[in-house]
Amino acid sequence: MELQNQTALITGAGSGIGQATAILFAREGASVILAGRRADRLEAVVKEIEAEGGTARYVAADISDLDDVRRLAEEAAGVDILVNNAGIFPFASTADQTVEDFDRLFDTNVRGTYFLTAPLLQKMAARGSGSVVTVTTIADIEGMPNAGVYGGTKAALASLTRSWSTEFAGTGVRVNAVAPGNTKTDAVVDVLGEQELEEWARTGNPIGRIGRPSEIAEAILFLASSRSSFVTGVELAVDGGYTTRG
Ligand SMILES: NC(=O)c1ccc[n+]([C@@H]2O[C@H](COP(=O)([O-])OP(=O)(O)OC[C@H]3O[C@@H](n4cnc5c(N)ncnc54)[C@H](OP(=O)(O)O)[C@@H]3O)[C@@H](O)[C@H]2O)c1
Incomplete structure (x- = not known):
């Protein structure tokens, strides 16, 4: 087993990729x-994990709310692994973009992730691993x-990943990202509809289909575990070849 004796906090773990x-x-x-x-x-999900003999608990928290973020960081202070998966993706054309959704995207995807990661990173660095x-x-x-706005929030996270990986290099803490297709x-x-997804599968991805949540989870596991002990600061595209098309 790859993660024995490790504790991991996974945000957005009640559904999809996080689950x-x-x-x-x-x-x-x-x-x-x-x-x-x-x-x-x-x-x-906790019950599903326990039914398989695993160990899990949950903390209900809204990462767009800074009080909740602080409480979550305190409750998870000793974790060895942090997976920042929680995120929202309301798409909008530039003409239709609302200020409300713009703020909600940045408050959730960037501000919440930043202020959760910052204290946990420092605790990992103090312990010498993470x-x-x-x-x-x-x-x-x-x-x-x-x-545009959704991609902008994630570009900020990709930039933070590179910055943190250098700031914390040498402390035993690695910081990476997975970019799912x-x-x-x-x-x-719900966002794209079955038909658009099928179209994407046929024409968008060289591999000829869209991804499964379990395939993204495997890449996250690789970067979280010591198998990637010499990898830090990368954003790994797990996208059926989409980004290789140039
Ligand atoms: N599926 C894809 O094709 C794809 C592609 C690229 C990137 N991603 C990224 O992958 C991640 C997971 O997406 P998914 O497809 O698995 O969708 P999902 O099932 O909606 O997962 C997002 C999770 O984030 C949680 N979340 C959202 N807002 C939150 C908040 N304010 N506070 C705490 N938790 C919050 C949601 O739980 P609650 O609603 O219970 O809070 C949900 O469990 C997202 O960051 C997304 O941007 C997905």
Whole structure:
């Protein structure tokens, strides 16, 4: 098992990629703390993990609320691994972008992630080991219509990943990111619709299909675990080849 005797905090773990990551990490022996707003979803995943013999608990928290972020950081102060997966992705054309959604995107994806990561990184550095993996998107690597603000929030996280990886290099803490391509989660089906996803699968990805949450989780596991002990500061595209098309 890759993560025995490790504790991991995974945000947005009640659904989609975060849920798949929490289940995979628990199977690899980690004690998992799941965070998100919907306690019922988190509780269901905790029960699923426990039914398999794993160890998990949850903290209900809204990362767009700084008081909740501080409370979450305190409750998870001793974690060895942080997976910043929580995020929202309301797409909008430039003409239709509202100030409310602009602020909500930055408050959730960037400010919440920043002020959760900052104290946990410092605690990991003080202990001399740790791994942070942040989930970004290929929309911060490639131009994508209607994803300007969303892609901008994730580009900020990619930049923070590089900056933190250098600031904390030498402390035993590594900081990386995974940039998923289109991955079939309920949330993405809601935003894009089944038909557009199928079209994307046929024409968008050289590999000829869209991703599964478990495939993103495997990449997160690689970067979180000591298997990637010489890797820091990277943003790994897990996208069926989408970003290789140039
Ligand atoms: N699926 C894809 O194709 C794809 C592609 C590229 C990147 N991503 C990224 O992958 C991550 C997971 O996406 P997903 O597809 O798995 O969608 P998802 O199921 O909606 O996952 C997002 C998670 O974030 C949590 N969350 C949202 N706002 C939050 C807040 N204010 N505070 C705490 N938790 C919050 C949600 O839980 P609650 O609602 O319970 O809070 C949810 O569990 C996101 O960061 C997304 O940008 C996804």
